[in-house]
Amino acid sequence: MYVHTKLVLSLTRIDFHFWIYLSVMKKKITIKDIAKVANVSIGTVDRVIHKRGKVSEKALLKVNAALEELNYKANPLARSLKNNVIYTIAILIPDPEKDLYWLPCRKGIEEVISEYEAFDVDISVHFFDPSKPTSFVQKGMELIAMCPNAFLFVPLFERESDRLLEALNQRDIIKATFNSLPRNHVDQHVGQDLYLSGRVGAKLIYDFVRPASKIAIIHIDEAFNNAIHMQQKEEGFKSFFKEMSPGHEIHTKIVDTEQIRQTLSDFIQENQITMFFVTTSKTYEVARTLESLDMAGTVVGYDLLPDNLSYLKKGRIQFLIHQAPGLQASLSLKSLVEKLLFDKESPKKQLLPIEIINSENVESYP
Amino acid sequence: MYVHTKLVLSLTRIDFHFWIYLSVMKKKITIKDIAKVANVSIGTVDRVIHKRGKVSEKALLKVNAALEELNYKANPLARSLKNNVIYTIAILIPDPEKDLYWLPCRKGIEEVISEYEAFDVDISVHFFDPSKPTSFVQKGMELIAMCPNAFLFVPLFERESDRLLEALNQRDIIKATFNSLPRNHVDQHVGQDLYLSGRVGAKLIYDFVRPASKIAIIHIDEAFNNAIHMQQKEEGFKSFFKEMSPGHEIHTKIVDTEQIRQTLSDFIQENQITMFFVTTSKTYEVARTLESLDMAGTVVGYDLLPDNLSYLKKGRIQFLIHQAPGLQASLSLKSLVEKLLFDKESPKKQLLPIEIINSENVESYP
DNA sequence: TAAAAAAATGTGTACGTACACACTAAATTA
DNA sequence: TAATTTAGTGTGTACGTACACATTTTTTTA
Structure with missing residues (x-):
């Protein structure tokens, strides 16, 4: 890709520094160099590179050899400029x-x-x-x-x-x-791999699990039918528990954004859930509900929204999975x-x- | 930065598609455009841009106005090519x-x-x-x-x-x-912020801590004097515990890579440590020692080395902090x-x- | 007021690539 | 063999910037 510039100089005192400078310098290979080595014009080299024919077999061989030997790489800057x-x-x-x-x-x-x-x-x-x-x-x-x-x-x-x-x-x-x-x-x-993402959530919760802990997956969204990503997370989550703790029952709850607080509150109290995996960025809704019920709980959810962050710092959310949008x-x-x-x-x-x-x-x- | 190309065309059928095409096209502002607008030569524009003087006040004003108006940005490709x-x-x-x-x-x-x-x-x-x-x-x-x-x-x-x-x-x-x-x-x-890194390790361990748990910070390295990074992690770790659980005693152990297994083994048994924060990538040494002693323990350490990964998967390391070298x-x-x-x-x-x-x-x- | 000096401005060329066009040499046809 | 076609080759120019140099304009001096 580079060649050291060869030079023959009569070394006067002034030239000497010049020589040191040049001897360190490197030069990029251009089509001009290829042309010189192959002893053809740059036009011919260009035709070979772009495979647009009109080149004799003899020239083609010579150019290809030179291209290979000097390891030519087109300068993307010049190319883009010309473009x-x-x-x-x-x-x-x-x-x-x-x-x-x-x-x-x-x-x-x-x-x-x-x-x-x-x-x-x-x-x-x-x-x-x-x-x-x-x-x-x-x-x-x-x-x-x-x-x-x-x-x-x-x-x-x-x-x-x-x-x-x-x-x-x-x-x-x-x-x-x-x-x-x-x-x-x-x-x-x-x-991101959403199935794996669900497994990560599962592992984070699993570390806190006691035999009696009740676990729920919470989906918060308005258009669940279209949002397969939530389903994939759920599958990942369940697959982890199936491997590690097969007997553990896992509730699943889909919550609409309308009257969300009441629904969540009812669900949590009825089932006495203490561990939550929330599949969307609206994780703060669960944390907020627990807070208003004055219940302790383990919450793992998604994304660094301001509300989530504040509950994370308060300790009402244990972990957030960052999807880095x-x-x-x-x-x-x-x-x-x-x-x-x-x-x-x-x-x-x-x-x-x-x-x-x-x-x-x-x-x-x- | 862009201007829509103005054009006046007699619209024959063929020209029509051409027109549609051009009307969508945008053109980058070049020094040539600036020169035209300011009614000077590109040389003058160039002198203004590079502030190398020899420009009349009148021209300077006009050029600067044009530069501002058209929001000129030099083409880095051309610049780099010329360079x-x-x-x-x-x-x-x-x-x-x-x-x-x-x-x-x-x-x-x-x-x-x-x-x-x-x-x-x-x-x-x-x-x-x-x-x-x-x-x-x-x-x-x-x-x-x-x-x-x-x-x-x-x-x-x-x-x-x-x-x-x-x-x-x-x-x-x-x-x-x-x-x-x-x-x-x-x-x-x-x-990375190494102090914060220590705090992260502390938080990860803290989640597993019981009142009786004995905690140790393990430094594994040959040249500790020079490696301030380990000290910073230690400080971060301790600061977290000071805030969250002030009474908790935290052991600190510096281990040389020579006779490492024996030293570690002795230390762990003597002090009955069960929770470890290892400040270097040699975290696997602690996991291995625990394994050979057939002791359970919580290990948090650094970096995705093959040995660390294998203990992570075996469950003998709970968390690794990734420094992403x-x-x-x-x-x-x-x-x-x-x-x-x-x-x-x-x-x-x-x-x-x-x-x-x-x-x-x-x-x-x- | 002419000549000289200084200031301001414009022109030309190079960077490396890509492509149109002009050109030369060989092969074909009349 | 001259005229024509075709294959192969080389030259020139553009992209946008940067800088050297030539040229023009203005100012200063004699």
């Missing part, structure tokens, strides 16, 4: 105003946007209402119609996501998703940008670590 | 052959190297013997003498690191460190590369999250 195209990336995420969970996600995206402000990419963020699948499809279709080079979205709804993907297939748009569940035929997905968003966006600008390859499916948060290490998260 | 310099980065880390802990660190660096293979950076990795401070200084001095553009190292030893930093100050070399402890006057440091290394190297290539700014001090690992979420770590 002179502005790539567009459209992003569709749930409205953070409607659900606070998505706030870090927007923040992460905005950071990446300003990071690449000076580059030839045009990134735009759009929101849908997480409680309205139709808003998701509508906004999505609008964006797809504008034919961006890449479309990055949160596949919150199963069927609706597949509809968008179908539309994307018609056009030549890179398909990328993050968070929630990976769909088929997506070019790139960044997320911001990181997921920024990672997937970065991958897209670098793929477009420098055609850097990135893994098709990237599962981020499942991070365990307690009252202490929470301080180390931004 | 045409190969930057060198020298890296000095402990030899992974001598201490397995550093293996992911080397791996992380190698990944970044191949990631930027095609760019104008020349990154070289060098090793020192972590048990020999002199080897650290010697290798370090050699590298500094070669005058790289940046020098990235692990400040494992206090005094010796400061000696290197002094040498670096003589020359115009960017000073970067990761892992261990941040030193003064470094341009960039990536690490690989991530620290790759993050700091990336920052350096991007600073040199695109002069992207990065925070002077970056503290990574303290990650808690148990037998389940360990699967989600690479």
